[in-house]
Amino acid sequence: xxxxRYFLPVMKETPADAQIVSHQLMLRTGMIKQASAGIxxxxxxxxxxxxxxxQIVHEEQQRAGHIPMLxxxxxxxxxxxxxxxxxxxxxxxxxxxDRHDRDMLYGPTNEELITDVFRSYVGSYKDLPLTxxxxxxxxxxxxxxxxxxxxxxxxxxxDGYNFDLxxxxxxxxxxxxxxxxxxxxxxxxxxxxxxRADGGPIGGDYTHEFLVLAETGESEVFYDSxxxxxxxxxxxIDYDSVEQCQGVLEEFTxxxxxxxxxxxxxxxxNQVPAERQRSARGIEVGxxxxxxxxxxxxxxxxxDDGKGGKVPVHMGSHGIGVSRLLGALIEANHDDKGxxxxxxxxxxxxxxxxxxxxxxEADGACEALYKSLTxxxxxxxxxxxxxxxxxxxxxxxxxxxxxxxxxxxxxLKNGVVELTSRxxxxxxxxxxxxxxxxxxxIYGVAAA
Amino acid sequence: xxxxRYFLPVMKETPADAQIVSHQLMLRTGMIKQASAGIxxxxxxxxxxxxxxxQIVHEEQQRAGHIPMLxxxxxxxxxxxxxxxxxxxxxxxxxxxDRHDRDMLYGPTNEELITDVFRSYVGSYKDLPLTxxxxxxxxxxxxxxxxxxxxxxxxxxxDGYNFDLxxxxxxxxxxxxxxxxxxxxxxxxxxxxxxRADGGPIGGDYTHEFLVLAETGESEVFYDSxxxxxxxxxxxIDYDSVEQCQGVLEEFTxxxxxxxxxxxxxxxxNQVPAERQRSARGIEVGxxxxxxxxxxxxxxxxxDDGKGGKVPVHMGSHGIGVSRLLGALIEANHDDKGxxxxxxxxxxxxxxxxxxxxxxEADGACEALYKSLTxxxxxxxxxxxxxxxxxxxxxxxxxxxxxxxxxxxxxLKNGVVELTSRxxxxxxxxxxxxxxxxxxxIYGVAAA
Numbered sequence: 001x002x003x004x005r006y007f008l009p010v011m012k013e014t015p016a017d018a019q020i021v022s023h024q025l026m027l028r029t030g031m032i033k034q035a036s037a038g039i040x041x042x043x044x045x046x047x048x049x050x051x052x053x054x055q056i057v058h059e060e061q062q063r064a065g066h067i068p069m070l071x072x073x074x075x076x077x078x079x080x081x082x083x084x085x086x087x088x089x090x091x092x093x094x095x096x097x098d099r100h101d102r103d104m105l106y107g108p109t110n111e112e113l114i115t116d117v118f119r120s121y122v123g124s125y126k127d128l129p130l131t132x133x134x135x136x137x138x139x140x141x142x143x144x145x146x147x148x149x150x151x152x153x154x155x156x157x158x159d160g161y162n163f164d165l166x167x168x169x170x171x172x173x174x175x176x177x178x179x180x181x182x183x184x185x186x187x188x189x190x191x192x193x194x195x196r197a198d199g200g201p202i203g204g205d206y207t208h209e210f211l212v213l214a215e216t217g218e219s220e221v222f223y224d225s226x227x228x229x230x231x232x233x234x235x236x237i238d239y240d241s242v243e244q245c246q247g248v249l250e251e252f253t254x255x256x257x258x259x260x261x262x263x264x265x266x267x268x269x270n271q272v273p274a275e276r277q278r279s280a281r282g283i284e285v286g287x288x289x290x291x292x293x294x295x296x297x298x299x300x301x302x303x304d305d306g307k308g309g310k311v312p313v314h315m316g317s318h319g320i321g322v323s324r325l326l327g328a329l330i331e332a333n334h335d336d337k338g339x340x341x342x343x344x345x346x347x348x349x350x351x352x353x354x355x356x357x358x359x360x361e362a363d364g365a366c367e368a369l370y371k372s373l374t375x376x377x378x379x380x381x382x383x384x385x386x387x388x389x390x391x392x393x394x395x396x397x398x399x400x401x402x403x404x405x406x407x408x409x410x411x412l413k414n415g416v417v418e419l420t421s422r423x424x425x426x427x428x429x430x431x432x433x434x435x436x437x438x439x440x441x442i443y444g445v446a447a448a
Numbered sequence: 449x450x451x452x453r454y455f456l457p458v459m460k461e462t463p464a465d466a467q468i469v470s471h472q473l474m475l476r477t478g479m480i481k482q483a484s485a486g487i488x489x490x491x492x493x494x495x496x497x498x499x500x501x502x503q504i505v506h507e508e509q510q511r512a513g514h515i516p517m518l519x520x521x522x523x524x525x526x527x528x529x530x531x532x533x534x535x536x537x538x539x540x541x542x543x544x545x546d547r548h549d550r551d552m553l554y555g556p557t558n559e560e561l562i563t564d565v566f567r568s569y570v571g572s573y574k575d576l577p578l579t580x581x582x583x584x585x586x587x588x589x590x591x592x593x594x595x596x597x598x599x600x601x602x603x604x605x606x607d608g609y610n611f612d613l614x615x616x617x618x619x620x621x622x623x624x625x626x627x628x629x630x631x632x633x634x635x636x637x638x639x640x641x642x643x644r645a646d647g648g649p650i651g652g653d654y655t656h657e658f659l660v661l662a663e664t665g666e667s668e669v670f671y672d673s674x675x676x677x678x679x680x681x682x683x684x685i686d687y688d689s690v691e692q693c694q695g696v697l698e699e700f701t702x703x704x705x706x707x708x709x710x711x712x713x714x715x716x717x718n719q720v721p722a723e724r725q726r727s728a729r730g731i732e733v734g735x736x737x738x739x740x741x742x743x744x745x746x747x748x749x750x751x752d753d754g755k756g757g758k759v760p761v762h763m764g765s766h767g768i769g770v771s772r773l774l775g776a777l778i779e780a781n782h783d784d785k786g787x788x789x790x791x792x793x794x795x796x797x798x799x800x801x802x803x804x805x806x807x808x809e810a811d812g813a814c815e816a817l818y819k820s821l822t823x824x825x826x827x828x829x830x831x832x833x834x835x836x837x838x839x840x841x842x843x844x845x846x847x848x849x850x851x852x853x854x855x856x857x858x859x860l861k862n863g864v865v866e867l868t869s870r871x872x873x874x875x876x877x878x879x880x881x882x883x884x885x886x887x888x889x890i891y892g893v894a895a896a
Contacts, residue, residue, distance in 0.1 A: 044580070154521065
């Protein structure tokens with residue numbers, strides 16, 4: 001993308017009404033604009049990151065064998081009356097009447113709707129196991145929306161639902177989700193720690209929340225410091241293997257890690273040596289639940305068990321806060337100059353800064369870099385505006401592309417451009433082809 | 449995808465409440481399930497096609513230089529009061545009150561919201577031209593939703609908005625959209641004819657609707673038969689060229705083609721020789737508008753004109769009915785056995801039917817085909833169920849994958865499999881590697 005043709009309304013001033021750094025930076029970089037309280041328009045830069053995050057979630061869910069679909073945003077109240085949650089849910093549920101005066105609602109979650117899909121088509125244990133998921137906008141009518149997309153009212157969530165014949169099978173689905181979530185967050189450059197949590201309005205005895213440690217987190221968390229040393233890394237996993245998934249669960253959840261909802265000071269002190277005890281704040285970016293037959297019994301989602309009987313299916317639900325993740329990513333990746341995107345989710349793979357726009361040689365070198373990078377399937381952002389160098393650098397630092405190639409007449413005389421890491425600030429001079437090769441290597445793409 | 453692990457709830461019977469063939473087939477193939485009146489869940493197969501259609505729309509919009517973003521589904525009523533449309537819009541607008549009793553609505557379109565984005569950031573002619581678009585769910589509270597996704601209440605639409613300094617520039621944006629729409633529909637295998645239409649509630653003197661001819665269309669249309677011979681084809685176009693875009697507009701709109709809203713029998717008879725006069729029914733799949741300063745004046749979206757003055761920007765809006773397109777595609781591509789997907793939008797690139805599941809040789813040959821196709825980036829659907837051949841063929845014909853590879857012990861003895869075109873029904877026997885090579889050629893991918 002050429003910046004002269006893009007829509008990137010960056011702001012110099014920090015907006016006064018934004019209290020936390022991710023909200024401030026998303027506004028300053030022109031990623032989002034508030035449309036009304038707790039509801040945002042995703043401007044082009046923000047939308048690009050949102051799509052990258054969404055794409056990683058899709059890929060990892062499908063790698064785990066989960067099947068994508070899409071449920072609507074508006075639901076009929078009838079299904080929620082069946083499950084008993086229509087009255088339970090408080091004012092956070094946005095209730096709507098249509099022109100025929102029918103009770104509708106903007107879905108805050110989808111257990112009822114997916115259970116209805118399931119019971120409409122599936123009647124036999126032979127069709128199990130089954131896990132369906134979607135990524136769709138939800139609405140939660142927060143009384144005081146704040147912190148930008150971190151606690152918005154209209155938000156994008158991935159929610160997935162497993163249907164299994166037995167509790168054992170459903171717990172394998174639970175473990176499979178845990179593994180896929182670890183991979184998902186790591187690909188985004190985030191460390192999200194699974195912590196024992198509370199079921200809340202979804203219900204369920206088995207539930208873990210995934211928390212990113214950050215000062216601005218809404219939850220207080222308590223954990224064994226050893227847990228932050230765990231990495232999923234690039235290990236291969238067979239998602240069909242009960243043993244392998246169970247092994248990962250045990251590795252990542254056997255040490256003490258709990259949110260304040262489930263924290264127990266006595267267990268904490270008994271189980272964790274004092275020097276490894278940590279308390280911190282965390283941002284919740286996902287949660288997995290096994291809740292058994294809570295919805296299948298209420299809504300009569302039963303299958304033939306192969307022994308002549310009918311049994312309610314065992315279910316769980318599993319969510320990733322897709323739009324909220326952008327806030328968490330920025331909370332965890334920024335400095336005084338702006339955002340520092342991890343390579344996995346960056347809106348553009350690198351920036352190209354032309355120090356002397358209008359200079360034939362500099363323009364030509366920038367165009368050549370742009371073409372080479374684009375031909376490899378990468379997306380550079382080329383600052384081709386007639387601005388002074390300082391302004392161009394400030395914009396690039398603010399929006400936080402992980403790599404920047406700086407092109408100027410002086411370097412070109414020596415046959416070099418400058419490649420700069422946004423994270424370390426380190427620069428090196430090298431010929432343009434080598435800069436391209438290095439970017440290609442970083443992103444794991446083949447030279448064209 | 450292996451069918452044994454997929455969720456494809458096909459039905460044998462035609463649902464009684466579905467009146468038109470696309471609605472019937474989308475239900476029978478398990479593409480959609482009604483969630484409530486005029487609101488659908490997109491089951492896995494339907495969701496896949498929806499994504500393919502969406503992807504083509506994205507690619508063609510971006511090729512034309514239009515910038516993607518995303519506006520929310522819910523909007524504040526305040527902006528609609530500014531434009532004067534809050535009261536104008538009738539009961540089709542879904543009006544909502546939030547917990548603080550604020551007036552909200554589920555956006556049926558986004559002129560107000562995008563104009564607010566524009567005026568918040570852009571103040572100079574130097575930032576023009578600018579075209580922003582998004583693909584987002586909309587709601588229109590139809591009194592009698594029907595025909596499945598063709599006239600649903602919650603529907604997915606691409607809507608784009610151009611902002612230009614002058615009428616001439618805005619008309620170039622109009623033409624650019626017309627060209628990009630022609631490419632978009634052709635890539636999907638659809639012929640959509642631009643016809644002179646009526647502005648309706650959006651407003652505007654210049655507007656064309658794109659119609660797909662089909663017996664079940666909601667509009668009566670009148671046209672010169674020469675128009676159906678026009679093809680955009682694979683011609684190269686420079687979207688920055690006023691002349692080229694204008695040329696395409698003239699080529700595709702100079703012949704008589706109007707919907708019943710603007711049809712004029714006298715002009716029709718004078719302009720079109722009797723033997724070329726056609727009347728038919730059409731499905732509207734898109735519409736483009738130039739409406740000048742209607743919204744920018746009402747909402748004070750002005751820019752410096754570079755001559756010391758401030759002028760309201762010239763705007764247009766441009767929509768493609770993404771979810772509705774699936775209905776139109778099926779209306780235009782089906783036979784007695786089911787759907788016949790064009791290659792551009794097919795949910796899976798080809799089917800693999802194993803005639804003797806459990807036979808080592810047949811299973812091995814199917815697995816090898818599956819791997820070869822997947823390695824090239826294609827998505828085959830492998831029917832690995834223990835069903836009889838007839839049931840497998842019926843399912844494949846119903847869901848309409850354009851190509852099917854049939855694998856059985858008898859053919860394998862002679863070293864061949866069977867490759868069948870869904871559209872023509874023609875089959876040929878050839879070695880598995882050649883079947884794969886032919887599929888690769890059809891989809892324009894390189895062998896791995």
